[in-house]
Amino acid sequence: MKCNSVHKNLIFFLEKELPVSEMEQVKQHLNECADCALFAAEMKSTLRILENDKVSDENPFFYTRVKARLENQHNEQLVTRPVLLRILQPVAFSILLLLGIYGGFKLGETPKNTLVSSTLSEQEMVPFWNEMEAEPIETFLME
Structure with missing residues (x-):
């Protein structure tokens, strides 16, 4: 062999x-x-x-005890948490979300008194919009 x-x-x-x-x-x-x-x-x-080093056998009722303890803990949390708090918490988060969206829209708006200055800056930028047409690409690459 x-x-x-x-x-x-x-x-x-x-x-x-x-x-x-x-x-x-x-x-x-x-x-x-x-x-x-x-x-x-x-x-x-x-x-x-x-x-x-093999692990000894577990207690056969271990799983049921853990499950019962978790269920009791969940029930205790429901009892200790007031009904009003369970209702007000999602409402408060919704209001904060709406305020955040409204604030974002307000920050994104352009002020009305700077409308004239923005048109001037656009007029100043007009000559640079078609800069590539003014100078052929070949001369740019040759340099």
Whole structure:
């Protein structure tokens, strides 16, 4: 048997889940190959550590107790929170949202007294709108 096939079947060998013929072949290979025997020993010690660290069984009523406690906590929150507060909180948030939208519109409006100055600045910008037509792109690239 080759080392690769032993490595593939080693866990099954250690757990005694291989057929009897393959168990004998792996055992014979481990007696002949020192590297595979060392690897098997390390794997066996690792499996032993994992077996010792297994979590003990949980209490079967743990889930039901946690669920009941969460439901009680939810019910307590509903009782302690006044009905008026449950109604006023969404109303207050809606009013704040509307005030924010109104303020945004007001900030975005242009003042009426600066209307003349804005038209002047637009007239000053007119010569620069078609700047690329005034100078061909070839002369720009040549420089």
